Amino acid sequence: MSKIAVIGGGVIGGAPPHELAKLGEEVILFEKNYFGSGSTFRCATGIRAQFTDEANIRLMKYSVERWEKLEEELGFDINFKQTGYLFLATSEEEVEAFKANIRLQNRFGVPTRLIGMDEAREIVPILNTEPFLAGAWNPKDGKANPFKTLFAYLFRAKELGVDAREHTEVIGFEQEGDAITAVRFRSNGKVESVRVDAVLNAANAWAPLINEMAGLSRDIIPITAYKHQLVKTEPLEPGQAEPLVCPPSWNDAYIIQDGEDGGIICGAGIEHKAKGLDDYEPTYDFLRGVLEYAVRIAPPLRYAHVVRQWAGFYAKTPDSNPAIGRLLDNFYIAAGFSGHGFMMAPAVGEAMAGLISKGRSKVPLDWEWYDPYRFERGELRSSAFQIG
């Protein structure tokens, strides 16, 4: 049994401890704020396999399969619902692009299909069919409650003996050569250290700071925090806009009904580079901009009341694909999820546990594709589609 430190108490750091504990490892999890405070609790809840490249499609197909069983496995209601993703095309060229994506997705077993607007309207009763020609529809995509998902992992992990600590900030490592031998951390103003056999950096937007503690360059994985904002309405009756509905050509704008309280979450690609890693200030341009799109997607939304707007980070890499793998001898990373961390967490959590504990995993994760050193080599992947 080895002792593994996981840094970052979002869902990407929250899933591996449970998986590692199942493999018999001892785990200590560090979160400098409260659990989920970084990106997880700020996400739009969506889960999809509709990507445009093989690696992401295969990873997400597997992840969705894990999501389907997660509630039972963790013994906690996480409100996972397969309510689908509906992408909408506004031009013939886009319809053709959708068809190509659908072929690729079908090839790996993702059951996306092209649907007409009548069917789309049946799925989303408040949809404006007028501006759109067709939809790419995968009923197996879905959503879950980010808060409950993370807590389900943590509760289960604690039962398996994981030491999960919040308000505890990692401040440095002790190393022998490249190998990390201990983690130094601060809690309630007190500095302590713990001996470890391996470290997983799951700090997403904060990951470069952790890499630096391990003696690496901050830019070895260039992650930039972009402020992504959401606007949400008051709770509404379910069934009005259950799938994530997105016309990508409208600046990636989307709406999705929260699976828990029924409020409609509205997002868009109106992004701002964060001024710092504490810059969560919502902006006025987003508030108006996102709703301009939202009422065109679903005009009856005009009568709903907005109750809040908030911001979180898309921790973006240059190709919008995460960095997943081993960085040093016993130092691993899963970060830079560029907005996809929540949906990928079940697969990535399991894959990382396998990699760290056994050096391998049965998860269909293309290690090559997500290789953390690819940026240093100047090898960028095709940009992953970034929605919800």
Add this chain to the structure above:
Amino acid sequence: MRLTEHPVLRFERGREVTIYFKGQPIRAYEGETIATALHAAGIRVLNYSANEKRPRGLFCAIGKCSSCLMVVNGIPNVRTCITLVEDGMRIEPQHGKARLPGEAKPPEFKEAKVVRADIVIIGGGPAGLMAAIHAADAGASVVLLDENPMLGGQLVKQTHKFFGKREQFAGVRGVEIAKILEEEVRKRENVEVFLETSAVGIFQEGGEKLVLAVRNNRELIEFRGKAVIVATGAMEKMIPFENNDLPGIYGAGAIQTLMNTYGVKPGDKVLIVGAGNVGLILAYQLIQAGVEVKAIVEAMPKVGGYFVHAAKVRRLGVPILTRHTILRAEGRDKVERAVVARLDENWRPIPGTEKTFEVDVIALAVGLRPSIELLHQAGCQIKYVRELSGHVAVRDEWMETTVRGIFVAGDSAGIEEATTAMLEGKIAGIAAALRLGIADESWLKEMEKAQKDLLEFRSGPFGRHVLEGIKKALIGGVASE
């Protein structure tokens, strides 16, 4: 249930109109809210709650608590306590979460109206009005916005005369002070007033403060200024007890609004929870409106408000049960009874001491807390200060918060009195004009006088307690215990 005569107030009702509740016609008057008209018609249950479908009625009457959501003309989630009646309106109770109408035209995107001024003042109660008067006199252009259809804030509901010194309006009824201050504000050409206008957010845009607001629930307005004074007052606290969400349980302020603003009796028999100034004053106002007050219960071993307010209601026969609390409300769809009990030294109800009051209204007067949402949202440092009754913005002697250019005054800076709110408003108004370099140095003296008056007002046992709190709320102030 409508009041026709009152020892202090005169009710001027608007044109009579008809609204329809579940298809049944109801008489209403222009200028009153939907919830008021329904209340006057004896309707208590306005909706059934989101998850458990519990009956809910009017509670806060100021658009904050979500207890009065109804479907109006087919549109769900309308806050009927702040939406005015219109002839022919169709009103339905809402059952749980709402469905949006199936069809709608997407609204056209329009640029918002922009209003510029040196100083934007949010809240037209005693603090905001005094801030506007003094900022304007010091040379600043001012916009003053308030969410209500009238200026004066809580003053307009106060039939009692105020304390302090006569130059601070002592001996004048709250409702009269509101008129005097409004007249002063209206006289000044450099003050523009926006009523029924709610500030919903403060953004920093370059060197400018953008106060985003909504007028009449319809129009988006961008108020752009160099300084902002937040004088948003207070909101009532709630306490948990069994069935505390039953229709017929109201915040004290809601009853004052119904009774003193709209001239509608809240009910026939009332139990009041809380013997602070609000509860005591409310009891007196209820008696003035011809409503029977069965008792006032107070968990503390003594009257928390001014003794003289207690004596006023005692001599009219209202018992004050100190060291008592409410255990539960009873009733099917609305309050029919209230059960109270005596508390022991550890604040636990003593079995066997239960008393039941047959009442149709339970008024909660369990304290106010500062309305700091805008200050918090705008990024001002917030601190819990018990003596000021909740979370408040940290500020300096000039009432400027930790966000430069944002000032605070009145109850939103700490629960106190209208008199101190007026003095703080004066300080904030002058301070903002000084900070912007608009006011000349002579205004510094004027501000110092207000500071001195405040200190004098606060020199008694009540004020000393507040002063302890203010020490903690000052930038670099003493640490909390």
Add this chain to the structure above:
Amino acid sequence: MSEIPSYLRNGYITPEELEKFIPLPSEERLRKRPVAIPDCPQEIPCAPCREICPTGAISMPTPNDLPIVDYDKCIGCSLCVQICPGLAFFMVHYVGDRARITMPHELLPVPEKGEEVILLNRVGEPVGRGKVLTVVPREKSKGDTPILIVEVPIELAWDVRAVKVERRE
């Protein structure tokens, strides 16, 4: 908890307790002419009584001090009763075997001169009947509060602090 004065536990004050805070006038003075008596035992920031008093009979170094009436200087004009925001000022005047109590009355109906009313003590209990001798209506009151002079049996002079007006419809 024993240091809580009983007036704060009960919400009313007995004349005996009041006298601990505010000296009461002598019987001789009470017979001479009406005299103002504040039921005001608590330090609150309030000064209109002192400010309005035409003879300077009320001493109160700061607004948070208690009003102490110099009963010799008091001319019984009732302005303090009219202005007091706490409705805490009363006037008492002994006349033969009756006492005349001047009190604020901010309720409806306002009784008429000569009308018989029910007398209420400090806890609102009816203790007898009395006659309204004088009514100063709201519009004539210097403090926007109607005041009444009510004649009561002398033994009730220190009990009666309100009246109930009966109207049969």
Add this chain to the structure above:
Amino acid sequence: MGGKKIVCRCNDVTVEEVEALIDSGVTDIEELKRLLRIGMGPCQGRTCVPIVLGILARKTGRSQEEIPLPKARVPIRPVRVEVIVGGADE
């Protein structure tokens, strides 16, 4: 109807539910907020948050000063979407 002590009117959360979650070890106000959805309904936490802070302080023996207030968000009162877009008066 049962004798529930309602903390949050928007989502019908009771005192007992708040206490049970605190007893299960969740003592961060931000986490309580999200797991119970207190402060996330149309009243935006005005009624419930102070009560929950009080319960949390009592149950954990912390003073209210130590418990950070969950962030207030734009818009600080609910606003109809069409108003924000600008086309409400059509």
